[in-house]
Amino acid sequence: MSNGTERIAFVDIYSGPGGVGYALNAIIDEYDLPVDHIGIDITDYSDTYPGDFVQCDASSVGQVINATWYYLTEYDIVILWMSPPCLAYSTVSWSNCNQIGFDDPRDYYPTFADLNVRTVLEAIDPDEYIIENVANCEDIREPTRINGFGVGLPFDLERHFETSYPCPDRLDDGEAEAGHFTRTGDWQSKKPLARTKSVPEHWDRQEIRSAMPRELVQYLLHYCPSFPEIPLPDDVDRQQFLTESFVAVANGGNNCSSQATTDGSGGDGA
Incomplete structure (x- = not known):
């Protein structure tokens, strides 16, 4: 747990142009956190990522360790966020099987195995970690399930998260506002969702769709022991969680849920 003076490094692997980085920046600024973050991706996003950035193969242990060595050795606490590509698990991929052959x-x-996700995680050996993917990803262990409606947003966007610390589910039902898309084929305009997620409107649709809303990132970090100063998002009912009990499984993950609805259905998100 951070004591408020320790320096925290946040390593954002498979960062894209800043789908997590923009949300993290807003949280760091609002709560004056002693956090520096670095994005890592095989594509060069150095002009767009809102923090330090290193272009390298995120599935290569050697390249990732070289890219993050300063952070791993000079900072007191290391938090790792991994967003491996989801195409192996996406419902869109399954529906297109016959067309693609x-x-x-x-x-x-x-898959996670092909990308060496577990090997990279073990090599970095962070103090805490979050691995994120679509709801159909069976390689996420003991997932925390969260959707947009659950954190007060006007769309579904169910995502599953493997965390090194206990974190309850947060799912709710709702009807997406006009202009927001929540299922494949529902595209109307990418701009409303980009505005809601506070990411640039010129990003392509997949970049916007994959971006993590600030409310969702804040919800996850609220439960992280390294960030005691981060509150729940404004639209999440704190009292509900004060009365819930949830415990960590042996490996430190989440095995109990607290959710607004028992309906866990969801697609690949917004």
Whole structure:
């Protein structure tokens, strides 16, 4: 747990142009956190990522360690966020199998094993970590399930998160506001969702769709032991969680849920 003076490094792997970085920046600024963050991606996003950035192969242990060595050795606490590509698990990939000519997307697109997700995690050995992916990803262990409605946003966007600390589910039902898309094929305009997520409107649709809203990132970090100063998002009922009990499983993950609805259905998000 941070004592408020320790320097915290936040390593954002598979960062894209800043889908987590923009949310993290807003949280750091509002709560004056002693956090520096670095984005890592095989594509060069150095002109757009809102923090330090290193272009490298995120599936290569050697390249990732070289890219993050300063943060791993000079900071008191290291937090790792990983957002591996979701195409191996996406419902879109499954629905397009016949068109593209394969039976199982996991044989066509890289899985966690192909991307060395667990090996990279073990090599970095962070104090805390979060791994994020779509709701259909079976490689997320003991997932925390969160959607946009659950944190007060006008769309579904269910995502699953593996965390090194206990964090309850947050799912709710709702009806997406006009202009927001929540399922494949529902595209109306990318701009309303970009505004809601506070990311640039010129990003492409997939970049906007994959971006993590600030409310969702704040919800996850509220439960992280390293960030005692981060409150729940404004639209999340704190009293509900004061009366809930949830415990960590043996490996430190989440095995109990607290949710506004028992309906856990969801697609690949907004």
